[in-house]
Amino acid sequence: MSHEPGATPHTDADEATEAPPKKRRRAPLLVAIAVVYLARLVSAALASVPWVAAVSASGVGDFPEGDAKLFERGGLYLLEAVLAQRALLVQLIVPTAGLLLALSLVGVVPEWLLLRALRPAPRAPDDTLVGAPTAREPQAGSEARRVLPRLGALTVSAWAARALLLLVAAALAATVRSYVVGARDERLPSLVTAAVVLVGSLGWAGLSVLHDLAAIEVTSGSASLRASLRRALATLRQRGLGLAARYGLFALASLTVLLAGMSAVAWLDVSRAEAWRPLATGALHQAVILAHVVLHAAWLSSAMPSPLTAPTTPAAHRPHADAFL
Amino acid sequence: MGSLELDRRTAALATALVAVLALAGCDASGPDGSGRDAPPRGAPHPLSPPSRAARLPARTAPVASYALSARLDEATHTVHAEGTLTWRNTSRVSVSELYFHLYLNAFEHARTLFNRSPFTRARSGRRPRRWGKVELTRLVARELGGADLLGSLEPHSPGDPLDATDRRLPLPRPVQSGETLTLELAWDAVLPDIVERTGVSRDFHFVGQWFPKLARLEPDGSWAHFPFHPHAEFYADFGDYDVTLDVAEEMVVGATGRRVAEHVEGGRRTLRQRAESVHDFAWAAWPGFERRDERIGEVAVHLLYPPGHATNAERTLAALRFGLPFFAAAYGEYPYPDLTVVHPPAFAAPAGGMEYPTLITTGGPWHQPYWSRAVELVTLHELGHQWFYGLLASNEPRWPFLDEGLNSYAETRASEGLFGASSASDLAGVELSAIALHRASMLLGEHDAPIARPASEFVDFVELGALAYSRPALLLRTLGNVYGPERLARALRSYAERFRFGHPTPDDLLGVIEDEVGAQAATNLRGALFHGHGVNYSVRDVRSVRREPAASGDVESRVVIHRHGELQFPVQVVLITSSGERLTRSWDGAGRDAVLSHVGDHPVTAVRLDPDDAILVDENLLDNAWRRAPATPLASIERVLFAFQLLLGGLAP
Numbered sequence: 001m002s003h004e005p006g007a008t009p010h011t012d013a014d015e016a017t018e019a020p021p022k023k024r025r026r027a028p029l030l031v032a033i034a035v036v037y038l039a040r041l042v043s044a045a046l047a048s049v050p051w052v053a054a055v056s057a058s059g060v061g062d063f064p065e066g067d068a069k070l071f072e073r074g075g076l077y078l079l080e081a082v083l084a085q086r087a088l089l090v091q092l093i094v095p096t097a098g099l100l101l102a103l104s105l106v107g108v109v110p111e112w113l114l115l116r117a118l119r120p121a122p123r124a125p126d127d128t129l130v131g132a133p134t135a136r137e138p139q140a141g142s143e144a145r146r147v148l149p150r151l152g153a154l155t156v157s158a159w160a161a162r163a164l165l166l167l168v169a170a171a172l173a174a175t176v177r178s179y180v181v182g183a184r185d186e187r188l189p190s191l192v193t194a195a196v197v198l199v200g201s202l203g204w205a206g207l208s209v210l211h212d213l214a215a216i217e218v219t220s221g222s223a224s225l226r227a228s229l230r231r232a233l234a235t236l237r238q239r240g241l242g243l244a245a246r247y248g249l250f251a252l253a254s255l256t257v258l259l260a261g262m263s264a265v266a267w268l269d270v271s272r273a274e275a276w277r278p279l280a281t282g283a284l285h286q287a288v289i290l291a292h293v294v295l296h297a298a299w300l301s302s303a304m305p306s307p308l309t310a311p312t313t314p315a316a317h318r319p320h321a322d323a324f325l
Numbered sequence: 326m327g328s329l330e331l332d333r334r335t336a337a338l339a340t341a342l343v344a345v346l347a348l349a350g351c352d353a354s355g356p357d358g359s360g361r362d363a364p365p366r367g368a369p370h371p372l373s374p375p376s377r378a379a380r381l382p383a384r385t386a387p388v389a390s391y392a393l394s395a396r397l398d399e400a401t402h403t404v405h406a407e408g409t410l411t412w413r414n415t416s417r418v419s420v421s422e423l424y425f426h427l428y429l430n431a432f433e434h435a436r437t438l439f440n441r442s443p444f445t446r447a448r449s450g451r452r453p454r455r456w457g458k459v460e461l462t463r464l465v466a467r468e469l470g471g472a473d474l475l476g477s478l479e480p481h482s483p484g485d486p487l488d489a490t491d492r493r494l495p496l497p498r499p500v501q502s503g504e505t506l507t508l509e510l511a512w513d514a515v516l517p518d519i520v521e522r523t524g525v526s527r528d529f530h531f532v533g534q535w536f537p538k539l540a541r542l543e544p545d546g547s548w549a550h551f552p553f554h555p556h557a558e559f560y561a562d563f564g565d566y567d568v569t570l571d572v573a574e575e576m577v578v579g580a581t582g583r584r585v586a587e588h589v590e591g592g593r594r595t596l597r598q599r600a601e602s603v604h605d606f607a608w609a610a611w612p613g614f615e616r617r618d619e620r621i622g623e624v625a626v627h628l629l630y631p632p633g634h635a636t637n638a639e640r641t642l643a644a645l646r647f648g649l650p651f652f653a654a655a656y657g658e659y660p661y662p663d664l665t666v667v668h669p670p671a672f673a674a675p676a677g678g679m680e681y682p683t684l685i686t687t688g689g690p691w692h693q694p695y696w697s698r699a700v701e702l703v704t705l706h707e708l709g710h711q712w713f714y715g716l717l718a719s720n721e722p723r724w725p726f727l728d729e730g731l732n733s734y735a736e737t738r739a740s741e742g743l744f745g746a747s748s749a750s751d752l753a754g755v756e757l758s759a760i761a762l763h764r765a766s767m768l769l770g771e772h773d774a775p776i777a778r779p780a781s782e783f784v785d786f787v788e789l790g791a792l793a794y795s796r797p798a799l800l801l802r803t804l805g806n807v808y809g810p811e812r813l814a815r816a817l818r819s820y821a822e823r824f825r826f827g828h829p830t831p832d833d834l835l836g837v838i839e840d841e842v843g844a845q846a847a848t849n850l851r852g853a854l855f856h857g858h859g860v861n862y863s864v865r866d867v868r869s870v871r872r873e874p875a876a877s878g879d880v881e882s883r884v885v886i887h888r889h890g891e892l893q894f895p896v897q898v899v900l901i902t903s904s905g906e907r908l909t910r911s912w913d914g915a916g917r918d919a920v921l922s923h924v925g926d927h928p929v930t931a932v933r934l935d936p937d938d939a940i941l942v943d944e945n946l947l948d949n950a951w952r953r954a955p956a957t958p959l960a961s962i963e964r965v966l967f968a969f970q971l972l973l974g975g976l977a978p
Contacts (some may be wrong), residue, residue, distance in 0.1 A: 044969035048962070055961045061945040064931050066900055066956030074758035076938065079765045080946050093583035100969070104976040111977070155977075182527075184613045186671050186691045187633040266754040270873075270960040282963035289970045 029297070032110070032117035040111040041286075050092050054085045065273040072271045082300045101159075108151040112144070115219040118301050129156040150218045150225045162204065169200035171239035207248050210236060212303055235305065243303060250299040254292050261288035336552045349412035383660040384602040385826035389539050389670035390564035393510075395572040396571040397532070397610060402455075402525040404535055407463070411564075412539055414506070418546035419499035425478075428534035430489040430533050431553040432457040432517035432524070434685040439521075439551045444785060449520045449675040457517025457524060458489075461537060465509040469497050470964065474508075481551040491540075510537055513542065519675050521555070521927075523607075526673040533607040533681065534559070541720075541828070549720055556789055557722035557780040558714075561604040563826055569597045572610050576662035579665040581631045581684045602660070602826060603682035604718050609667045617642065621649050624659055630668040633691045637700050641666060641687060644704040647743050652735065656712045656821035664711070666704070678703055680710035702740055702759065709735040712811075716825050724831055725780045726854070730797025732815070733763060737798060761800065764941060766795035772944070777831050777854040799941040800853055806939035807894050816841035831855075848893045853942070861944035862934050864908065864951035867967035869928030882929035884921040888914055894940050901931035930954075 055067065063069045069077040082089065088317040173196040177189045213232035217223060223231065236243065264284050270277045393408030414420060431439035432453050440452055464475040474494055482491035514535040514555055517524040523533035540550040541562045549560055572578060574594045582600025591594075595697050600606065613628040617638055624647055630638045645666070654657055665684040669676040677688025685707035693700050713732040714721065723726055737759040740748035747756035770791020771784075783789040805813035820829070820837040839847035852858035866885040886898055893914040900908045904927040912919040923929055934949040943949065 009594075034886075040970050040973050041966075043973055044966050047969045047973075048965045051965050052962050055958050055965075056955070059950070061955035061958055061975045062931075062947075062952045063950040063956075064899075064933055064952065071960060073756045074748075074761050075756060076758065076761045076764065077946065079757070079761045080768075083765055083768050084945070084947055086410055100972060104973060107973065107977055159976075181672075185632040190690075190692055197936035262753055270683065275959065276683075278960040281960065282966075285405075285963060285967040289967070289974070292974055313550060 028118040029114075032114040033293055033297055036110040036114050036297075037290050040289065040293070043100075043107065047096055047099050047103065050096070051089075053093070054088050055081065057088075058084050066269050068273040068277075077228060105152055105155060108143075108148060108155055111215065111217060112147055112151055114297055115215060115300060116140075116143075118297065118304060119216070119220050120304070128147050147219055150228070151215060153225055154211060154214055154218060154228075158207060161207050165200060165207065169196050169203075172196050204246075205244070205247060206236075209243055209303075212300060213243075216300065216304060239247070246302045247299060250302075252296050254295050257288055257291045257295070261285065333706045369854075381657045381660070381822060381825060383658075385563050385641075387411075387564040387602070388413055388562035389541075389604075390566065391606065392567045393606075394569040394571070395514075395532075395535075397530065397573070399528070399530075399573050399577075401577075402516045402530065402953065404514040404516065404532060406514065406536060407509075408535075408568075410508040410510060410539060412506050412508070412543065412562075414500050414502050416542050416544050416546045417502055419501045419504075420542060420546060420548075421496050421499045423494040423496065423547070424540035424548045424550035425492045425494060426534070426538040426540055426550070426553070426559075427459040427461075427490055427492055428538070428553050428559075428668050429457050429523070431519070432520070433489065434487075436487040438482070438485060438556050439490070441487070442555075450945050451520055453520045453524065455518040455525070455822075457515045459512055459514050459535070459537060461512045462512065463509060463511035464537075466496070467507040467509065468505070472497055483530075483550075485552060488552045490552050491549075512537060519673050522676055522679050524676075526670075526676075527613040529609075529613070529673040529676075531607070531609045531669065531673065531676040531686070533605075533676075533679070536606070538605070549723070551722050551910050554567070554722065554781040556725070556783055556786070558725070558728075559605065560718070560720045560722060560828075563604050564599070564720065565599045566603060566606045567606075568599075569605055570608060570610075571593065571595050573612075575612040575735065576610040577612060577614035577616060577629060578608060578610045579614070579627060579667045579684065581665070581682055582661075583608045583616075583625075588908035600661070600683060603715070605681050607684055609669070609686075611670070613670065617725040619644055622653075623662070624649055625663045627663065627665045628668070629666070630690070631670040634668060637668060637689065637691060637693055640693065640700045641668065641704050644701040644710065644743065648705045648708045648739050650786045651739050651742055652709060652712055655735065655738070656818060657716070657825060659711060660716070664708075678707065680707045680714055681963065682715050685710070690739060693798055697761075698740065698744055698748060701743060702736065702749065705739045705743075706732065706736045707842045708727055709739065712816055712821060717821060718826075718828050718829070720828065724777055725778045725783075725793040726797045726828065727831060729794045729938070730776070730860070731801070733794045733798035734801040737763065738800070760799070760941065763795040763798050767791050767799060767942075770795075772796060772942075773857050773859050773966050775855055775857045796853070796942065800850060803894065803939065804838070804842060804846050804850065804940045806937070806941070808846050812842045845893070849894065852891050856891070857942055860888060860890035860892035860940065860942065861948070862893065862896055862940065863887050863889070863945070863948040864932045864934060867929060867932055867951050867953075872924075880925060880928045882923045882925075884923070884929060886912060886919045886921065886934060888917055888919075890944070892942070896935050896940065897937070899933040899936050900929045902927040 008224050055070075060067050060069050060077065060081055070081060104245045173193050176192045176196070180192055182265070183189065210229075210232055213235050214225075214228045217228035217231045217235075221228070234292060261284055265281050268277050268284070270281055358957055369871075377945065380797040390411045391408060392411075393406055395404050395406035397404050400677040412423075431437050433456055435441070461475060461478065463473075465471055465473055474496075477495050479493045479495075480486075480489065483493060514532070516530060516535075518530065519526045519531060521531075523535065524530055525531075536560075538561055540548050541560055542548055551557065566582060568580070568582075568862060570578060570580065572594050574589050574592050576594060576595070578596055581603060582597045584596055585599050586597040587594070598606075598608070599862060609629065611629075613631055615632055615638075616633075617628045617630075619626045619628070619642055626642070628638055628641060630641075645664070649659060649664075661683045663683055667684065669685045669686060671690060674688055677686045679686045685704075687700065687703045687707060689699050689703065709732040710728065713719075713735065716726040717728070717731075719727040737748065740759045744751075746758050748759040749757040749762050751757075768791075771788045772791060774788070774792060776792045776796055778792075780789065780793070783792065801813065801817075818835050819841055820834055824833055835847050835851055835854075838850055850859070855882075863886070864884070865887040869880055869882040872879045872881050882900070882902075884898070884900060886896075895911060895913045898910045898912060898919075898921060900910065900921065900923055900925070902908075904926060906925070906927065908923060910921050912921075917925065930953040932951040934942065938946065
């Protein structure tokens with residue numbers, strides 16, 4: 001095994017005293033995934049409280065079947081409860097939406113931890129690929145102070161960009177439809193809308209990819225938000241097709257997991273009053289959420305830059321594609 | 326791991342994902358029986374009595390018959406028409422006047438009764454951009470010496486100079502009871518913009534309420550005349566219609582009755598329709614229609630639909646294949662040889678969802694999702710009107726519930742026969758039934774007001790929907806659930822047979838209910854219809870004490886059930902003890918409270934009133950249970966939690 005002149009050779013003894021690289025990297029990754037999952041669980045629980053209270057206040061808990069009544073075929077009691085509580089439910093909509101947005105912003109913290117766990121350890125400027133000593137990881141506290149506001153700003157920017165995309169798509173659809181609305185075949189205006197939705201979806205996906213690439217840059221370097229966005233755009237230009245394919249694959253996997261979960265839950269039939277059914281349903285649903293978190297992490301990992309293209313700065317990356325897979 | 330290995334794994338994963346999604350997409354249910362809940366196809370009404378050997382009458386003696394010829398001027402959207410009206414005085418008295426409905430005059434200007442209030446406008450919610458009217462140009466009575474009566478026609482509705490939809494015609498001499506009068510008519514019907522059922526939109530014409538329609542003379546000699554109110558529909562005598570239509574050659578026409586002749590000449594298409602024993606005639610003309618003809622039993626069905634609606638057409642026909650025999654088994658054979666179904670194009674949607682004798686209009690977008698039953702529900706509803714309105718020609722403006730309420734009941738029965746519990750929709754395992762939707766409609770509107778009121782007395786369409794459609798449907802379901810579904814089925818069958826080709830009133834319905842279901846049922850129904858009576862059962866109090874001295878069976882429980890409201894239905898009560906024992910008691914509903922006692926080793930820890938949800942007009946179903954310790958809503962908690970977790974995942978860029 002060759003090495004640069006002057007570099008300290010890496011001996012078998014050194015290897016024996018180090019923890020295996022994969023396990024050392026996997027532990028913080030698993031912790032980060034757990035933090036992301038738990039953060040989403042806690043946030044959802046917070047948002048759920050008033051809605052669950054509304055359900056309880058409907059009186060459905062007084063039935064021998066409990067709230068299984070709400071899931072009976074035909075929806076008689078589901079509609080009954082919704083109508084009974086409609087004034088309250090309507091009042092909850094706006095505050096809940098605000099809460100969800102705020103919780104999403106707070107969600108940049110676990111997201112940062114995940115990105116931090118996924119990124120390879122930084123290497124020194126004269127580092128070789130194998131056997132070289134690693135540079136020291138930046139202090140978490142100082143990094144958090146630098147990175148979290150940028151991630152928050154990035155999140156808000158992504159929302160704004162999506163809202164703009166929706167507005168543009170709606171305007172475009174309305175404009176193009178106005179030219180074909182007189183067509184005798186009613187499918188034509190709908191096809192126009194479908195085409196706009198398809199293009200808009202690609203744009204939406206592109207924004208998501210851009211956001212994730214920028215988040216990776218923000219987390220991995222000392223670059224400003226603007227510089228991170230520039231680098232992300234450059235990465236997108238360089239690796240656009242590959243990234244699109246990977247993003248599409250992970251999105252498809254997420255959708256499949258969701259559909260499979262919904263099918264399994266339908267089979268469980270919580271309209272039947274046994275207590276194990278909602279517990280099993282809950283376990284299935286949480287498995288779906290956890291799978292989504294894992295898939296998201298896998299996507300982020302695959303979007304990390306490769307060793308051939310990584311810059312050699314004090315915070316340079318030594319890519320380890322097997323850090324996650 | 327190299328990139329090649331990652332690519333192989335990626336390809337395998339992608340292939341597997343596509344396969345899973347494809348399989349998941351196969352589980353779509355629909356009325357063609359492809360889904361897991363495929364209902365029995367074409368099954369007769371499950372509650373119908375055995376079929377009778379004698380067929381019901383297929384026609385009736387005509388009272389007001391029309392022989393008309395009409396030419397559609399496609400450029401001016403005007404129908405130039407003429408013909409004869411042959412009318413027989415079937416009342417017990419002589420009459421010296423006639424009344425005509427000139428319904429299209431409702432669209433003559435903004436101040437007609439139909440248009441003047443911004444709160445009771447047409448269902449489309451807007452006024453026409455193009456006005457319409459009926460302008461009579463000839464009105465001669467042959468038997469009255471050929472006198473020209475046009476000058477005698479009063480210019481406006483009685484007492485309302487701004488409305489001209491209800492017009493009185495004094496006669497030069499009385500028309501005796503049993504006498505026939507032949508009137509020669511000529512008129513121009515200027516079609517308005519379609520805002521409510523009839524008119525023109527682009528090159529689509531729906532021609533309804535287009536001819537001077539004689540009001541119905543009741544047996545006592547009173548005329549059932551009324552100005553055209555936006556909430557109201559129609560009422561007329563049965564007769565035979567022979568109508569010749571002249572339209573542009575490219576027009577595809579659907580009309581009441583059977584086509585007996587058709588030819589094309591000089592760029593015009595002339596077709597002749599005949600309909601016997603009907604009380605209205607409507608037609609649609611549009612060059613864009615596609616057409617499917619199918620025979621369902623003895624009925625020739627003609628379906629006209631816009632391009633791109635092939636899937637809707639198949640779903641409509643599937644609903645008809647089920648609905649025609651279903652309604653026939655329940656309410657008597659459909660007596661006409663033809664049924665025309667018109668699905669208007671989207672730009673003429675207000676013409677949809679309506680019934681005419683032997684012609685119905687449906688509607689909806691071309692992309693009806695597989696989980697929505699909207700196409701089937703509107704088809705079944707309008708088909709049901711062929712009985713409740715078409716054959717049982719009640720006074721719709723006076724008693725809108727008598728056709729809409731009974732038909733809504735019939736529609737829920739039919740849709741359940743077709744789809745089971747998911748008779749309204751089935752999306753991702755969430756099934757909604759038509760009954761649940763009717764109950765929601767009832768709860769959202771007034772439900773403590775009389776039902777049997779004129780359409781004009783309802784405040785708005787929400788109240789009309791709640792009280793004339795949904796509440797009667799739920800009342801009938803309640804009567805069936807409580808007193809026996811077979812008895813109710815017999816009652817409605819008897820009502821449909823007895824008043825076939827007639828003009829039933831609420832008292833006629835109540836009489837049949839009393840005969841077949843019982844006096845208490847009739848009393849309840851009368852109270853709800855005429856006095857706005859309602860009911861709410863609830864668990865008022867539950868207590869348990871240990872008896873002294875302690876012995877076996879030493880716990881006494883007392884359960885108090887309360888009835889609020891004037892309706893009185895027998896109700897089942899289930900007492901559940903702490904040991905899980907379930908004891909069923911009954912209460913006939915007499916008095917305001919029922920005190921139920923139980924002595925045993927264990928106290929009553931839960932009570933369930935009306936466990937089968939038989940009383941669908943109960944004002945509040947959620948107070949029909951009591952539990953010592955309310956259950957934690959586990960299923961709801963985890964569903965809400967999951968929903969918000971998904972939302973948060975979606976919000977994260």
